[in-house]
Amino acid sequence: MTASSTPDVPPVSSTVRKLDRAQSQLDAKGAPAEPFVLPPVAGGMNDAQREAVRHLDGPCLVLAGAGSGKTRVITQKIGYLLRDCGYNARNVAALTFTNKAAKEMAERVKSVAAPNQLKGLTISTFHSLGVRLLREEAKKVGLKPAFSILASDDALGIVQDLIATTDKGRLRAVQNTISLWKNALVEPDEAERIASTEGEREAARAYRSYNATLRAYQSVDFDDLIRLPAQLLERDDEARERWQSRLRYMLVDEYQDTNACQYRLVQLITGPRAMFTAVGDDDQAIYAWRGATIENLAKLTTDYPNLKVIKLEQNYRSVQRILAAANRVIEKNPKLFDKKLWSDLGAGDPIVVVPMDGEEAEAESVAVRISAARFEKKAQWKDFAILYRSNHQARAMEQALRNLKIPYMVSGGQSFFDKAEVRDVLAYLRLIANDEDDPAMIRAITTPKRGVGQATLEVLGNYAGEREIPLFAAIFETGLEQRLAARQLAQLREFGEFIHRMQWRAGRGASGEAITSAEPAGEILDDLLRAINYERYLYDTFDERGAQARWQTVLDLTGWLRRKAEEDNMTLVELVQHIALITMLEKNDEEDPDVVRLSTLHASKGLEYPHVYLVGVEEGLLPHLGKDDEEGDPAKAAESLVARVQEERRLMYVGITRAQRSLHVTWCKKRKRGREDVAREPSRFIEEMGLGGEKIVDTTPAMSAKDRLGMLKALLNKGG
DNA sequence: TGCCATTCGTTTTTT
């Protein structure tokens, strides 16, 4: 799986040797030595946490069980480095996987050091760091600094052009396989060698041209944001040394979710000095499907013989009964590191398991129970979370919550940036920032319709192909006059002029680099939307309701862009360059509103709630086991099935351990599948929780609509 | 031959 044998990616050991050489040169030039005497650490931590914070004698792995205070360790350690150890914030980086986690960590770090000490500190996702590195080093990688980042849908479009099929599932499979290869540092050559199934062979054939197409568009996909920086640092001694002396201490959160590529990047940046702290929990590894491998945890111990391993085993989050159930479930998985979580927060209430008739009944019942519990426990809405395996389960829940007028927020789910209207607007912005971005060009020039259709684009595409120039540049070529009707040509040129004007106003110099005389992003955006008449287009193509919702989304987007540009004093072009990574979570700045949280189990990781309702805990849903692929190799199929059950079990573990005080687990005896009701079995994980006599099986039927209304009124009256 | 409507089927998680 690792790329040790790939010709153009040297094996770890040789890399480390090279790094050693590079590093000794660096140190000889007088880089500051690490502090000798360790100052004390501020209190409020247990012995293990304190040890983790203070360990600076080399690489450090913190095995942090759920709720054991890992974020605390990271933030305290940042504070320790900056306050007490003389580190400059510019030389410290903390990496997370999600924007949400990065944002939260940035928030918590504020309490740990003075603002001026924090200036220049890097707290970002792997992907954001990758973008930053890539923008700065663009020339060395053969990209212009204004390269585009393609969302997965755009990347899928590229795959579609490469493979002759309309089968969306197959295209996704190819895209996915390529993504996994990139994450595992497998280059096209090796991919061709190791492809074993028909699907993989198809992907291997497309892999090389997929990369070539991206390059032609001056674009990268998400995986490239890690892969290309790693590749660059691997090959370019000068760049590597520069980044090594720049990021002198790294902290990596959720280390169990790193993939081979991310591991390599960390390894290259930290170099042989290996000044880093990795924090993770093998029991919470739930991203194997996107290339993460817990082998990275094991590899750490072999790659770094002087690795200090510290376990955090005291849980500060959950009541004993919840923790015990979680421990019993995860016990069924093989252990990489032995650790046992304990808590002194008291026994707590028994865990409640409730079988339900169907998904509406389940949703209704959970909603009613939350209403009642809020009243009984004098709790707030935001003390409750409803967690589920897959996004579509949110539908029924949302409906039930709306019926009871319970405020809620859905986190996770499909990204804001996947919405068509957002991608439409962004296509224009991408094109303005990078006019070699052909997918953006095609999308922009065809939405809204402006009399340029398939036929015209084909002519343009052919012409651009012959000359090997971008589509946008082709617009202005004189050779087109013979091939296109005057009318079409006029449309194209008008569009081209329009984009040119926007580029100029947005602060993009003729050759692509940013210039200083840019107009405010907000004004340009307004003019852009007005010029393309986007609102009108929405109302023409959708019904009143749909158009209104979509237009609101566009306003959210532009409003956010405008604010962001002002706050960070960026030109539109600069803004667009890192926008692909930003989640709308960042937009929801309103500090935690009092609402019930709906979330997938994946999106819930790292969060905690007093009262958790884990719904749809059924065989086939959690664990969700797809079909066995592995064409005709029963041994392999069985092996992968076992691995998948183990990952689903960790997902269950993550779900249970989100709960602080109470946990409800529900499952449906029947569930609608298509139009038929299908009988369902409770998840094996319910049994594995080992609730024994303690389990309460509550079979109260769902309330009638009338009773519910009565209860709601009663609650409203009493609750005020 | 192309488009519209109906019917059937359905693996999920995210940067």
Added chain:
DNA sequence: ACGAATGGCA
């Protein structure tokens, strides 16, 4: 409930 595929109609 959504998306794709197929069948029927114009």
